[in-house]
Amino acid sequence: MFMRLLLAMPLLFMPNMLHLSPETGIPGLNLANIIFIVVAMAVLMGGQRYRPLQPVGRITVPLMLLFAVLVLGFAIAQATMPRDTVEDLTYLKNMLFFPLMYFVYRRCGQDTKGTRQLIIFLMIVAAVAGIEAIKEGLDYGFGNYNESRRASGPFGEDYTTANRAGVFYAMFLPMFIAMALFFRKQKFWRLAAIGGCLIMAVAIMATYSRQSYLIALVGLALLLVRRNVVLAVVIAVLMVPAIGMLPEGVTERVAETEQQDRVGEQHLDTSTASRFEIWDGAIRMWGDHPVGVGVNRFKQYIGNYVPRYAGYDAHSIYFLMLAECGPLGLLALLYLFWRLLRMGMEFTRSVPGSDAEAKALSLGFILVVISVGMGNVYGSPFFEGSVMANFWALCGLMEHYFGLKRKAAMPGAAAATHAQPMAARIGSRFPLAARIAPGRYGSRDQGHGT
Structure with a gap:
């Protein structure tokens, strides 16, 4: 939530520079610029979460x-x-x-x-x-x-x-x-x-x-x-x-x-x-x-x-x-x-x-x-x-x-299946194999059925 509020601040300040961004005494930088620089530094140092997709x-x-x-x-x-x-x-x-x-x-x-x-x-x-x-x-x-x-x-x-x-x-x-x-x-x-x-x-x-x-x-x-x-x-x-x-x-x-004009020309x-x-x-x-x-x-x-x-x-x-x-x-x-x-x-x-x-x-x-x-x-x-x-x-x-x-x-089931071990994927595709060898091709609950 804090980072979201921080990201919102430049959005507010940039169009309102004249109202909300008095000069700071630093040549070429007003308050809106400095706020954005702070936000940029926070994002860049935020670690894995703030890496682009x-x-x-x-x-x-x-x-x-x-x-x-x-x-x-x-x-x-x-x-x-x-x-x-x-x-x-x-x-x-x-x-x-x-x-x-x-x-x-x-x-x-x-x-x-x-x-x-x-x-x-x-x-x-x-x-x-x-x-x-x-x-x-x-x-x-x-x-x-x-x-x-x-x-x-x-x-x-x-x-x-x-x-x-x-x-x-x-x-x-x-x-x-x-x-x-x-x-x-x-x-x-x-x-x-x-x-x-x-x-x-x-x-x-x-x-x-x-x-x-x-x-x-x-x-x-x-x-x-x-x-x-x-x-x-x-x-x-x-x-x-x-x-x-x-x-x-x-x-x-x-x-x-x-x-x-006076003579009617456009x-x-x-x-x-x-x-x-x-x-x-x-x-x-x-x-x-x-x-x-x-x-x-x-x-x-x-x-x-x-x-x-x-x-x-x-x-x-x-x-x-x-x-x-x-x-x-x-x-x-x-x-x-x-x-x-x-x-x-x-x-x-x-x-x-x-x-x-x-x-x-x-x-x-x-x-x-x-x-x-x-x-x-x-x-x-x-x-x-x-x-x-x-x-x-x-x-x-x-x-x-x-x-x-x-x-x-992205297909969630396909992604989850891809992440499963080969034996578990075989068990999910061939239920009979899971029933025969539940410990190898599936969970024991899956092997017993319901």
Whole structure:
């Protein structure tokens, strides 16, 4: 129980770094980082119980490849444009640190019940973060859209982090939807999941993040199609008139994607158009630097290609990796996403039809991975610890959970028979031999019969 509580602490602290993690005075480390380090040390020194079920994790190789590419990118940055080495090391540390949660939680050492409880706790933390965004939205009012009045929940103190908050909520929404759809007999958890869906949906609206609206709709559509095609069509038809019931600020925000000029021609809004210009600059940057400009150098270079956006972020992890780490960095990232999807699909294939809980978790996880991939198209929160740390923990917990499921599904009788001595196995297969020679081929009770 103590270890389970210890494992739960990083899940609580990581998304709430700004609220619960004051600076410690150690450069690059806050309280959440230190708590995770303590948990990692406890797991690593925990002995046989905390060894992973499989020696090599399903995404260990792609993560190691990505780490190697990032370190190479760091070396390129130091060689071509040396700056503040401590700042660059802190930046690299943040990129490498949070995915380590996968390695810790895949060897959490919990049984099926304990692993399930940690997954549920992780989702509760996500729902509480959503409630904070809803509270901000109510304080601001769901009226006309205002750029500076967007909810960001625990992920920032102003509207500038609203898109990251939206990605976080859209990322965990599919897990709640999957449980609401597939938990037929577990009424309490189904109602709790429906409540989680509502919280996540309203939180996403409060962020006014258009990419998060799209991610949430895609996740819902895919799960509905998987559950019941007819149901998916019915809900899609009902959603058309329901759009008019959304808060005016939400529909206004979506409508801003295209605007009319004075002569009635359609143009993309400034936010959308700026991304296309920055992405074009990123491609030209890569053209001039085929191996990349180096980690943490995009902002210094982008002004050379798009002067009006000097010092801006790439607003897409894919263009950022291409510009900073070259094609190798982009391929490493895409390979990691592919392996994550394969892991989710393997979970789904291993689930028996009667296990509603495992089916919901496996399908929800696949959609979580897709949501993460989509959430980094229009932004770059992939290495943001507050947004992504619990995703990596979820990956480890899911691998451990389904490893336990596979272990439990092994034919118990066959395993026990294999462990028996040869004579006892002969006795169990040929009862007459056990009756004739009970001391040799079976127990004496078995020989006498009943």
